[in-house]
Amino acid sequence: MTISSPLEYSLGELTEALGGEVVGDPSIKVQRVGTLENASLDSITFLTNDRFIHLLPRTRAGAVILSPLHRDATALPRIVCRNPYAYFARVSALLNPAIFTVPGVHASVSIAASAVIGARVSIGPNVVLGENVHLADGVVIGANCCVGNGTTLGNETRLYPNVTIYQGCRIGSRCILHSGAVIGADGFGIAIEDGRWVKVPQVGRVVVGDDVEVGANTTIDRGAIDDTVIEDGVKLDNLIQVAHNVHIGAHTAIAACTGIAGSVRIGRRCRIGGAVGIAGHLSITDDVEISAKTFITKSITESGIYSGGYPFEPNRAWRRNAAQIRHLDMLVKTVKHLEKRLAEIERKLP
């Protein structure tokens, strides 16, 4: 089994397929992608950022993808293009096509009689599909996945092994769900009554658009009454919690370990860092960037970058400084009082 593919492309073939300009010999062939540090002669690498330009003279790559700005930063054969990182992604996709999965249904599956299975579908061992599940053409279901009654999956959507989708959900086309993801579990709806919790049935669905990727062990809860909605092109990293009735706008990307509380509405094209928390019922407008570890406690109505991480320090310094936070309000009062006393003195003096 090889991870890298035995395919090869010349630089000329690449620019023909993907645009950009070859500088140097267009017949140079590449077989794999590599980092500036570790690429070999059969590899193509890329430069996106001045931060890594010092690595360029030392690379052993056969060719480089870079921007017009860095056109003359190397004598290696190269492809000059507007967006080297996206270009590199497309080159890598050509050199590393998705591992071919033989269409077919493994003998060990449990599929309800009412399930509808499209063309070219691949279903791995021990998969369980409930009543009225619909799989569109080209769907791939990894081993040991469970898909609940009435759930639908769009064209070419792929589930890696051990994904669970509860009943009644809709997943769009070309989605990728990684192992351990749980879609459509009950939202955390509980009502207090005489000191005990009464479960609020969660009768909404999870509705996921097209081209969405969901990371390993990420959870997206079904809506309490209305649906939880993930729009097209959203990218979710691992171990993210999306609570009931959250709505995430198209092309928003969220890094790992972030938790989004119930009924939060996030706009389009947002970029949310890792381990962010967003309190319930807030709205975040389009094009907002939130730094890692930030805790969002109010709605955000203007696009921009928002942050809230506490600065780390050597433990001893942290102890001293953090202890003062508990007296910060008092310190402000002290300073105000000093100001008054000082003004008083200044008044008295000539």
Add this chain to the structure above:
Amino acid sequence: MTISSPLEYSLGELTEALGGEVVGDPSIKVQRVGTLENASLDSITFLTNDRFIHLLPRTRAGAVILSPLHRDATALPRIVCRNPYAYFARVSALLNPAIFTVPGVHASVSIAASAVIGARVSIGPNVVLGENVHLADGVVIGANCCVGNGTTLGNETRLYPNVTIYQGCRIGSRCILHSGAVIGADGFGIAIEDGRWVKVPQVGRVVVGDDVEVGANTTIDRGAIDDTVIEDGVKLDNLIQVAHNVHIGAHTAIAACTGIAGSVRIGRRCRIGGAVGIAGHLSITDDVEISAKTFITKSITESGIYSGGYPFEPNRAWRRNAAQIRHLDMLVKTVKHLEKRLAEIERKLP
């Protein structure tokens, strides 16, 4: 497959079953629950909070559940009751009964000969039950679940697909465990010896009471020596870590992404927000509320609300303010010094 049930109840039937008072026509029938915004004429909605009262005039719901305080806030047929949210939960449970699962054991299961299976038990495809597992009456085990040797599950307890329970654990009655939950994995017990870690065998169990709900991908580790204990009525959201030998008191609810370190003792009826961290070996008394993202570093001996989130800001403002935290102790010293100098001047002046 329908998510909402075809059942219907008149307002009169509801108050007969659940208490409360009908204002308006008691023969009005409802078939489903709805939000104020999205309810249809066949739906019953609810109002708990003045914050949402502006939505009431626009609702298309057929009926509303509300408190005596809001009795006259609408002309719609309505049920007036003390606790509209809990009442709504009960109405929703009537309209959305748990999906009926046909009792029976799927042909693909692997069940040890010594396992004891109660009446009306439903066991899905590919389930694996170890030696001496006991399932009480009415237990439902979703597809692809694994239950380790000697573990017992009480009456009517339900495991959604892909739940793992290790050996020797006890789960009470009427519990709900969502997909990806892992109960009884080894606690993080390691001892350092000559620069390497030695594993400390984790020989305690996880003991879970009745009416406990465990969210998707939540982990509850077995005790190192004594047991990890979750008392009756505890509700845990998704992606929560409960470390070895934690003890959680009855009717405590904990939101997603919270991490509870080893040997923490949490009281009864606590409400713990999302992404909270609780450091090891602490005690938290009954009726404590902890806001989301708070880091608890000392035991809490008085009930009340505790918080510790860092305020977020636009990135530029955050940079300026956070930078000063590293000088906070110095600032306090500067202010004290100013006070002294000022007092000195005041003494000199008339």
Add this chain to the structure above:
Amino acid sequence: MTISSPLEYSLGELTEALGGEVVGDPSIKVQRVGTLENASLDSITFLTNDRFIHLLPRTRAGAVILSPLHRDATALPRIVCRNPYAYFARVSALLNPAIFTVPGVHASVSIAASAVIGARVSIGPNVVLGENVHLADGVVIGANCCVGNGTTLGNETRLYPNVTIYQGCRIGSRCILHSGAVIGADGFGIAIEDGRWVKVPQVGRVVVGDDVEVGANTTIDRGAIDDTVIEDGVKLDNLIQVAHNVHIGAHTAIAACTGIAGSVRIGRRCRIGGAVGIAGHLSITDDVEISAKTFITKSITESGIYSGGYPFEPNRAWRRNAAQIRHLDMLVKTVKHLEKRLAEIERKLP
């Protein structure tokens, strides 16, 4: 089924096997381990810390493991040794040997014809092994695990049920992977192009050394181009995110809910607390300790303890103090201005 083993050892047998010195009757036999509070007469307990010494007079244990410092702190039969906690770990391992798993391959597995299976391997129900998987001698694979094409597992490595390992990964010898762990899912590599995300194929592997333990529902992503590397003896707790191309040095231990962003390099023998976040592309040197809930935003080049948790308080005090953080930079300016005005006055006064 018993969790504790029916084995028994005399104190003399223990010191013969593990070193240390018996004080008291070496023929005293112990059958199980216990805590100071809950041990019974057939149990051996341990004391590591003055903090728990008040429990010693009340223990009902049959014997105690303690350090030379506490040699005379009890009259009970005891073993005196340099490192009581590690000693206790070894005694517990003797008394609680890993549950014996019958070698053999369950009838329900799906194993590719090209897979290579070593001696004394145990493979549970519904396990799926891809093409060219190699399992070394003594490997144990719990029920419902999936191992992707070309992945190799070293001697005596154990997967608990429901573990997923993607294609092309290498796991060393004597590793333990707990349920729900996902190894080798795609890293979060996306490039923006005309407002949409393009997936960057993740073609690196996950390479895990020997004696590594991975907690329940922890995720370790495959490298984007080069590999993600976990060196020997690393211990990872539950619900940890290890992003693509992270490198974790030997014998580092990381507590639950921590998130490590892409390309971070962590040194050897580090101890990282729970819910820590480490921003991308940083380096952390050897022997660094990071307190729980800290957010690391710069590389750490000197060993030591680093912290950054925000102090919690009763909600009302927190509100007052946290509100001032948004004015901290302004406060510093005010204080500087006061200093100037004060110096001016001091200059004028005699």
